[in-house]
Amino acid sequence: MLKNGTILEIPLKKDFGYAYGKLLYLDIDINNIIDTELIIKIYNLYSAKQINLIPEDFKNIDYKPQSILPMDKPKLRGKNKWKIIGSLDVLPDDEIVPEFKSNYSIINADYNTxxxxxxWFTIRNLDPTNNSKVNxxxxxxxxxxxxxxRQELIAHKLTFDSMFQKGINPLHFYTKDDFENIIGLSMMYAISKSEV
Known part of the structure; x- marks a missing residue:
């Protein structure tokens, strides 16, 4: 069962291994309206194959700077399912809402952008009206x-991140058809490439 602090194993695309994240439910106050948002903080750990981990193994692993906003709760059954490893307590640092970057034309990006x-703007407290332009x-x-x-795009984004981190060009694994047929894939590639 998914709960605040659940540790997840996320299968990467192209048989590239696994990433790991901590699911957090954060209460956000936007204009005096409290809303609960899902955030996944990604651990700075990728593995080429499934490894036997327990939640305590993650206590000394740092998060990557980029948190992810999932559209829905992760699927735990069926194709592309994620696996629950267990859960850890939600620490005070986990409850700090990370800043995000935003650009409203990013959805039109392709892999050459x-x-x-x-x-670009910095977004604070997940409130798009609480932003500041960045030079x-x-x-x-x-x-x-x-x-x-979507869950599928999260897996692609993390796959790109892992490949770039290892100095591997994702275009050796992804085809032109992939970019044409998977909505949002070009955008994920452009974002990952820019974060290197």
């Missing part, structure tokens, strides 16, 4: 992107 040249993309490239993602 240099998104660092676009106008230099490098100052915010480490932040997660303010966009809710």
């Amino acid at each position: 240099d998104i660092s040249s676009l106008d 230099n993309y490098n100052d915010i490239k480490h932040l997660g992107t303010y966009i809710q993602l």
